[in-house]
Amino acid sequence: MSLLRAEEISVHFGGVKAVQQVSFAVEEGEVFSIVGPNGAGKTTIFNLISRIYDVSGGRVWFNGRDITTVPTHKIAQLGIARTFQNTELFEQETVLNNMLIGCHTHRRTNLFSELLFLPGVRKQELQFRRRVEDVIDLLDLQSYREQVIANLPYGVRKMVEIARALCLAPKLLLLDEPSSGLNPEETEDLVFWLEDINQELGITVIMVEHDMNLVSQASDRVMAVADGQLITIGAPQAVQAHPEVLRAYLGD
Amino acid sequence: MRFIRKTSYEQDINLVKHGGHLLWYGLLLALVFSGPLWLDRFLLGEFSLVFIYAIAGLGLMLLVGYTGLVSLGHAAFLAIGAYTHAYLLNLGVPLPGAMLSAALFSALIGGLVGIPALRMTGIYLAVATLAFAVIVEQVLVHWESVTGGFRGMAVPRPQLLGIQLGQPVSFYYLCLGILLVCMLLVMNILRSPTGRSMTAVRDSETSAESMGVHLARTKTLAFALSAAFTGLAGALFAHRLTYLAPDAFTLITSIQLLLMVVVGGLGSLHGVIYGAIFIGLLPQGIALLRDTVPPAISQIPGLEPAVFGLILILFLIYEPLGIYGRWRKIRLFFEEFPLYRKSTYKRQKSFLRTERLH
Numbered sequence: 051m052s053l054l055r056a057e058e059i060s061v062h063f064g065g066v067k068a069v070q071q072v073s074f075a076v077e078e079g080e081v082f083s084i085v086g087p088n089g090a091g092k093t094t095i096f097n098l099i100s101r102i103y104d105v106s107g108g109r110v111w112f113n114g115r116d117i118t119t120v121p122t123h124k125i126a127q128l129g130i131a132r133t134f135q136n137t138e139l140f141e142q143e144t145v146l147n148n149m150l151i152g153c154h155t156h157r158r159t160n161l162f163s164e165l166l167f168l169p170g171v172r173k174q175e176l177q178f179r180r181r182v183e184d185v186i187d188l189l190d191l192q193s194y195r196e197q198v199i200a201n202l203p204y205g206v207r208k209m210v211e212i213a214r215a216l217c218l219a220p221k222l223l224l225l226d227e228p229s230s231g232l233n234p235e236e237t238e239d240l241v242f243w244l245e246d247i248n249q250e251l252g253i254t255v256i257m258v259e260h261d262m263n264l265v266s267q268a269s270d271r272v273m274a275v276a277d278g279q280l281i282t283i284g285a286p287q288a289v290q291a292h293p294e295v296l297r298a299y300l301g302d
Numbered sequence: 303m304r305f306i307r308k309t310s311y312e313q314d315i316n317l318v319k320h321g322g323h324l325l326w327y328g329l330l331l332a333l334v335f336s337g338p339l340w341l342d343r344f345l346l347g348e349f350s351l352v353f354i355y356a357i358a359g360l361g362l363m364l365l366v367g368y369t370g371l372v373s374l375g376h377a378a379f380l381a382i383g384a385y386t387h388a389y390l391l392n393l394g395v396p397l398p399g400a401m402l403s404a405a406l407f408s409a410l411i412g413g414l415v416g417i418p419a420l421r422m423t424g425i426y427l428a429v430a431t432l433a434f435a436v437i438v439e440q441v442l443v444h445w446e447s448v449t450g451g452f453r454g455m456a457v458p459r460p461q462l463l464g465i466q467l468g469q470p471v472s473f474y475y476l477c478l479g480i481l482l483v484c485m486l487l488v489m490n491i492l493r494s495p496t497g498r499s500m501t502a503v504r505d506s507e508t509s510a511e512s513m514g515v516h517l518a519r520t521k522t523l524a525f526a527l528s529a530a531f532t533g534l535a536g537a538l539f540a541h542r543l544t545y546l547a548p549d550a551f552t553l554i555t556s557i558q559l560l561l562m563v564v565v566g567g568l569g570s571l572h573g574v575i576y577g578a579i580f581i582g583l584l585p586q587g588i589a590l591l592r593d594t595v596p597p598a599i600s601q602i603p604g605l606e607p608a609v610f611g612l613i614l615i616l617f618l619i620y621e622p623l624g625i626y627g628r629w630r631k632i633r634l635f636f637e638e639f640p641l642y643r644k645s646t647y648k649r650q651k652s653f654l655r656t657e658r659l660h
Binding site: 127140165 | 314491505510
């Protein structure tokens with residue numbers, strides 16, 4: 051059974067058909083990339099999976115469960131974490147606090163115990179912190195721990211966003227253009243980290259990406275979309291050579 | 303400059319981060335606890351008022367400074383707290399019971415107000431809360447059987463187990479004690495998941511939701527908590543006024559409360575205290591000023607609100623981080639002297655933000 055399955059999902063905003071009857075399935079443990087020219091609907095597909103948009107038609111299944119109408123905040127609890135194209139971090143907070151928010155779905159305490167900061171709350175905070183430190187170790191963020199996001203360069207923010215998503219301990223990680231704004235060196239590091247995330251932590255990854263180099267190095271399968279429609283799904287090399295994909299990128 | 307060696311995660315969780323904290327806040331506590339030794343009766347009363355403002359400010363800071371929701375109607379919660387408290391005291395309910403009920407009833411109303419506020423932000427929310435404050439003011443005027451209408455309502459003197467708490471000294475300690483408890487509660491919230499979810503909502507709703515934060519619940523909770531603290535402050539305010547009438551809880555009061563958190567510094571608890579000292583003692587400052595400036599100026603009607611407004615505008619233009627922000631800059635200047643860079647607190651404009659999805 052696939053981890054994530056989209057059945058003919060569509061969404062339209064007024065007359066604009068952003069995504070039209072796209073179907074695909076992502077298997078557990080793979081790295082699945084979505085490519086396509088600007089405006090193809092890649093990010094919209096992400097927003098449909100993470101329930102920021104409602105689908106106009108079709109269904110989305112995750113882990114055997116229909117998530118088409120699940121409320122947005124429940125998505126994280128089910129084990130889907132995401133990053134955003136232009137980073138959506140909590141800017142006035144430290145890296146540490148941003149990552150602690152990532153642990154929010156694992157919260158077991160209630161308001162009253164928190165008001166009094168009962169021992170249970172302290173224990174939970176320590177657990178959260180250990181989880182955060184594991185992720186900091188994985189992504190080498192030690193030197194930024196106490197920095198406020200607003201002071202950090204863009205490349206680091208991108209990594210902090212991935213780190214925050216990992217604190218959820220998700221089954222599925224959605225990365226929206228993880229390499230945009232990174233320099234070539236940082237992009238190379240990203241390939242290694244993606245491998246670590248995928249193989250060591252066993253997290254399934256779906257990413258939207260423009261950097262074909264990164265896509266072919268890191269992903270198992272690639273889906274190409276253009277104008278809201280699915281063109282093809284297959285191995286990276288096969289997709290890159292597909293005549294329809296070339297036409298979508300280069301024109302006739 | 304202080305460098306802290308961290309050897310345990312507890313150090314980041316504890317409220318007292320290092321020895322310096324213990325020393326300075328200890329000294330501050332000793333100073334305020336010894337207040338009655340070196341303050342006269344009048345100033346004791348003024349400082350009690352500062353403490354009351356600070357309690358209300360804690361509530362408003364949670365809402366405005368930490369959750370990012372603006373309220374122009376907090377005088378209404380102050381009023382609800384004050385009237386509930388006085389009404390229950392008149393019925394013979396003991397002081398702690400009446401106070402707690404005032405806070406809980408305010409919280410309930412706050413939660414209800416929070417529900418329509420879920421769909422509004424910024425200026426729209428400010429207008430909606432303003433409307434709420436106007437409604438409450440009308441209710442105070444017209445619900446005569448409970449509030450006494452324009453005639454008002456007498457507030458019984460505070461007493462607990464036969465001990466009078468209405469004297470300047472005992473009332474000073476009552477307000478101080480409640481303020482300290484409230485501060486502890488707020489600090490606890492801010493270092494646990496609830497507080498973090500509030501700041502998450504403030505900084506990015508979309509991403510908070512994607513991290514599993516329930517937006518509606520968080521905002522309603524922020525309103526309810528905020529109203530509870532403000533309601534509690536209202537209960538103490540009732541004793542300070544000794545006689546309640548609707549004209550004590552007008553739009554000006556709401557603006558003063560908002561002014562307090564903005565001038566103090568949004569997003570910091572220090573800011574609450576600075577702001578409370580500021581608005582608590584400013585009228586005295588203006589009164590002193592009146593004696594020294596020529597009568598042509600000191601006799602201008604409406605001088606006080608004008609000065610309030612002027613200060614608010616100056617702060618918004620020159621020091622949006624408030625008194626606390628200014629204090630941090632001064633401290634950094636001395637810590638890094640002579641290497642202080644003026645641009646440390648200049649922020650680059652943030653381009654490249656994902657457009658709001660809601």
